[in-house]
Amino acid sequence: MKSPRRRSRNPTMHARLQAFGVHHARALLFSLGKLTQAPFSTLLTLMVIAVAITLPALLYLMLANLQQAAPAWERETRLSAFVADAVTDTELPDLAARLARREDVAATESIPRAQALEEFRAHSGLGDALDLLEENPLPAVILVEPAPDARDPEALRALANALEAHPSISQVQLDMEWVQRLGALLQTLDRLVDLLALLLGLGVVLVVGNTVRLDIHNRRREIEVAKLVGATDAFIRRPFLYGGIWMGLGGGLLALLTLAVLHGSLSGPVQTLARAYGGGFVLRGLQPAEALALLGTAAALGLAGAWVSVFFHIREIEPR
Missing domain, CATH: 3.30.70.3040 (Alpha-Beta Plaits)
Structure with a gap:
């Protein structure tokens, strides 16, 4: 008598998992479609996010290149x-x-x-x-x-x-003075990278949160109807959360593109300058793992901004 029950439950669990995946896929595509419906405002938001991500990434690369060049300078000691x-x-x-x-x-x-x-x-x-x-x-x-x-x-x-x-x-x-100055400079830049990344990361969260808040306000009637027919808050907030992830990823991709253009335009002159001083310094760009970490961080910041917004605003909307 037990085996028929197990056979009857398995299809139900499988169907639930399948429906769960379908709902997430629809929310993912729906949120992307919503962003493409307003390309100008979406592009402005992505550009603001990209600037906020590019600035600390540029400072990080400056620090990485100084640390890369430091051993060659220290060999002169x-x-x-x-x-x-x-x-x-x-x-x-x-x-x-x-x-x-x-x-x-x-x-x-x-x-x-x-x-x-x-x-x-x-x-x-x-x-x-x-x-x-x-x-x-x-x-x-x-x-x-x-x-x-x-x-x-x-x-x-x-x-x-x-x-x-x-x-x-x-x-x-x-002569310890220049060695101490170099160490102090690298330490200061390292601390500055952390502080700037923290502040501008908070800025990304606020930008995405405000964008999602406006979207929730514009779709208030739609949310009220959805709650009237029994939609849960989790179901309603899902597209907004995916929208935050899309905005974070888009801003991260624009930041990577900006960093690649800057690296390509500066690497030639820097190598020429290094050869003029008898060195073989090569300007360092983001490594693949660092680029993936940047995209992951951007997506996480977008998700955080969207989550803060939907947490405070969707639960306040009730059907009349």
């Missing part, structure tokens, strides 16, 4: 270790080799006192004055290139202290 006078020119290469074996050192270059004097003479323009000196006043120098994982300000400071503690090193010179 070198410490100048001034060797004590007791170290001779023959001992200098051995000292440089010992320092190069440190884990936080990538490479070293030794400059003997005579070479240091010649370089100073060539760049200072004080050759005549130097000829008057009886002795070479300049010490030998070992240029130390930090290891890739020892180029942040804290690691560089620790390396400088360790080198200065060496008995054969009299002084270590490290």
Whole structure:
């Protein structure tokens, strides 16, 4: 007696699921059709959403490109270790080799006192004055290139202290100011991206919510009739929610198109500028995963704006 009951329930459950899917598909297509019926106002809404999404995305790409270029700039960071006078020119290469074996050192270059004097003479323009000196006043120098994982300000400071503690090193010179400025700039931009994305994301929610609110107001009679014949609030709000998703997706696609146009117009000049300075920097655009995340975020913001609007307005409409 049990098996016939199971057979009689399964078609009912299947029919319910099928009807549920059909209703959602109809609401999805109906909401898209509603947007296309007013193309000008829809386009204006999508453009506002696209601008709100493009601005934080542009700042994010600026930060990503700076972070991409930062390692190349950090490779230019070198410490100048001034060797004590007791170290001779023959001992200098051995000292440089010992320092190069440190884990936080990538490479070293030794400059003997005579070479240091010649370089100073060539760049200072004080050759005549130097000829008057009886002795070479300049010490030998070992240029130390930090290891890739020892180029942040804290690691560089620790390396400088360790080198200065060496008995054969009299002084270590490290220009930390630009490294600290770069770190502060990247940190500030990272915080600015988060704040701007939050504020403009709220703006997208408000824009979509207001658009849906006006649509609900214009279709008030239609909603009253639907409730009169027994339609639930969930059934009525479904097209509006899908409309919010469509607006979010449309604005996200326009933002991606804008970012692609900007990337295409700037990548050539940036590469030319990089080659002029002897670099091989390539302007970075959005990766596929980042583009999908942008579209997903835009759709979620559109859904959130539509949900807020229908939650407060549809339940207030009752048939007369």
